[in-house]
Amino acid sequence: MATIIKSYEPTFWDKIYIPALVKGLMVTLRHFFKRKITIQYPDEKHIPPEGYRGLHRLNKYPNDRIKCVACEMCSAACPVDCIHIVPGPSPWEGDKERYPVRFDIDLLRCIFCGFCEMACPEEAIELTEIYDFSNYTRESLLIDKEGLLEVYELTKDRNFYSRVKSKESQS
Amino acid sequence: MDLLGFIIICVKVLVVFAATMFTVLALIYAERRISAFMQGRIGPNRVGPKGILQPIADGIKFLMKEDIIPASVDKPIFILAPAILLVPAMMTFAVIPFGSNITLFGREIPLQIADVNVGILYILALTSIGVYGIVLAGWSSNNKYSLLGGLRSAAQLISYELAMGLAVISIILLAGSLKLNDIVADQQGYFFSWNVVKQPVAFLIFLVATYAETNRLPFDLSEAEQELVGGYHTEYSSMKFAMFFMAEYANMITAAALTVTLFFGGWDVPLINEASLGMVGVLLSVISFILKMAFFLFLFIWVRWTFPRFRYDQLMKLGWKVMLPIALINIFITAGYLSITALV
Numbered sequence: 001m002a003t004i005i006k007s008y009e010p011t012f013w014d015k016i017y018i019p020a021l022v023k024g025l026m027v028t029l030r031h032f033f034k035r036k037i038t039i040q041y042p043d044e045k046h047i048p049p050e051g052y053r054g055l056h057r058l059n060k061y062p063n064d065r066i067k068c069v070a071c072e073m074c075s076a077a078c079p080v081d082c083i084h085i086v087p088g089p090s091p092w093e094g095d096k097e098r099y100p101v102r103f104d105i106d107l108l109r110c111i112f113c114g115f116c117e118m119a120c121p122e123e124a125i126e127l128t129e130i131y132d133f134s135n136y137t138r139e140s141l142l143i144d145k146e147g148l149l150e151v152y153e154l155t156k157d158r159n160f161y162s163r164v165k166s167k168e169s170q171s
Numbered sequence: 172m173d174l175l176g177f178i179i180i181c182v183k184v185l186v187v188f189a190a191t192m193f194t195v196l197a198l199i200y201a202e203r204r205i206s207a208f209m210q211g212r213i214g215p216n217r218v219g220p221k222g223i224l225q226p227i228a229d230g231i232k233f234l235m236k237e238d239i240i241p242a243s244v245d246k247p248i249f250i251l252a253p254a255i256l257l258v259p260a261m262m263t264f265a266v267i268p269f270g271s272n273i274t275l276f277g278r279e280i281p282l283q284i285a286d287v288n289v290g291i292l293y294i295l296a297l298t299s300i301g302v303y304g305i306v307l308a309g310w311s312s313n314n315k316y317s318l319l320g321g322l323r324s325a326a327q328l329i330s331y332e333l334a335m336g337l338a339v340i341s342i343i344l345l346a347g348s349l350k351l352n353d354i355v356a357d358q359q360g361y362f363f364s365w366n367v368v369k370q371p372v373a374f375l376i377f378l379v380a381t382y383a384e385t386n387r388l389p390f391d392l393s394e395a396e397q398e399l400v401g402g403y404h405t406e407y408s409s410m411k412f413a414m415f416f417m418a419e420y421a422n423m424i425t426a427a428a429l430t431v432t433l434f435f436g437g438w439d440v441p442l443i444n445e446a447s448l449g450m451v452g453v454l455l456s457v458i459s460f461i462l463k464m465a466f467f468l469f470l471f472i473w474v475r476w477t478f479p480r481f482r483y484d485q486l487m488k489l490g491w492k493v494m495l496p497i498a499l500i501n502i503f504i505t506a507g508y509l510s511i512t513a514l515v
């Protein structure tokens with residue numbers, strides 16, 4: 001079936017361009033009064049959606065026992081080999097046998113793919129919504145077990161950024 | 172001229188100069204803020220309340236920066252060029268009446284620096300001198316981009332000055348005078364006596380031509396960042412660059428003031444006889460002039476952030492094949508109408 005393409009014949013009003021120009025001006029004028037989408041970063045912080053893959057944390061049980069059993073599933077799943085675990089016998093009585101003596105993540109190598117959190121059988125390692133942890137030295141971006149537990153303390157009741165904001169407004 | 176008259180002139184020059192410089196600063200801020208708003212951004216809001224001190228911070232930055240003069244430039248011309256551009260831009264405002272006559276110390280003072288009887292010719296002449304600044308800047312920079320920018324600017328000015336001049340001629344025909352005061356007086360009265368109503372075609376041509384004259388988008392081919400680096404001011408830095416910047420804004424102010432004077436009744440407030448109101452009338456007239464001018468300055472910025480740049484051949488085609496014939500026909504019709512009504 002043949003398609004008939006009608007060629008567009010510009011009318012007089014098209015040819016003088018002025019209505020088109022006015023239309024264009026109206027578009028920018030509309031945007032002039034629209035809500036501005038800028039987030040003024042250090043003052044305002046973007047709140048990432050649920051499931052955002054940011055800085056890692058190590059979860060704990062309510063009795064302060066670290067959830068991790070040092071099975072090394074995460075370091076095996078890690079495509080860039082950024083997780084280093086040294087396992088040891090658990091110091092807690094009548095408990096799971098293993099726990100991580102050391103748990104280091106090289107944040108400079110990490111690609112934030114979230115495979116570690118998927119591989120973890122104990123739901124011990126998790127990625128949080130924290131995204132602004134840049135620093136000046138390479139050493140400061142190697143995070144150890146204590147650091148990861150600290151992140152847990154910061155983020156355990158979800159949404160780090162809205163909490164930071166309310167804390168600032170309180171003080 | 173007596174001493175008091177001399178002092179009054181000096182005060183007027185100072186006031187107008189200061190007002191122009193202040194408006195330049197305000198425009199730099201307005202341009203950045205408005206462009207940001209139109210793009211859904213916030214714009215400068217850190218220096219001072221709402222960022223209003225931003226142009227001053229910019230100015231300090233320009234003053235502190237190193238003034239680089241490349242080794243291969245034509246030094247005297249290179250240094251002179253920004254001044255050649257800036258000075259006429261500041262001078263043009265001298266003949267524009269910005270308010271009705273004020274009575275002080277028992278004498279009537281016109282709110283206009285110089286009531287030149289060939290006011291319009293003076294303005295057209297000075298704006299043409301300004302382009303020498305751009306051409307010389309491009310030439311002396313010894314840089315192909317600068318030269319191209321300068322040449323484009325010259326070609327653009329020639330093509331658009333014609334259309335602009337012809338559009339103005341139809342206004343001169345109506346007013347019967349080259350004096351800007353007479354043109355304003357001719358438009359006194361109510362809204363329909365403004366030239367924009369009598370001469371809408373001339374107004375459109377004039378408006379488009381002013382954008383070309385001031386090298387603003389959509390006619391900023393002499394700068395054309397994407398193809399010419401920076402155009403004529405590629406090699407300039409520090410305060411010399413700032414002078415180009417200021418000249419652009421000063422030109423905008425003059426162009427807006429001229430548009431208001433020629434087509435929107437100058438300082439005329441519709442339906443009000445300013446002369447009968449004394450000081451209040453003067454104040455009203457000045458405010459009306461400023462408001463009208465502010466609208467056209469906003470339009471300059473508004474248009475800049477709406478329309479893309481013309482291609483060079485489109486620019487020339489628009490100037491010579493569209494605007495020039497329309498302007499000529501417009502003059503023909505206006506002159507014909509005037510001569511017929513004079514006969515009847």
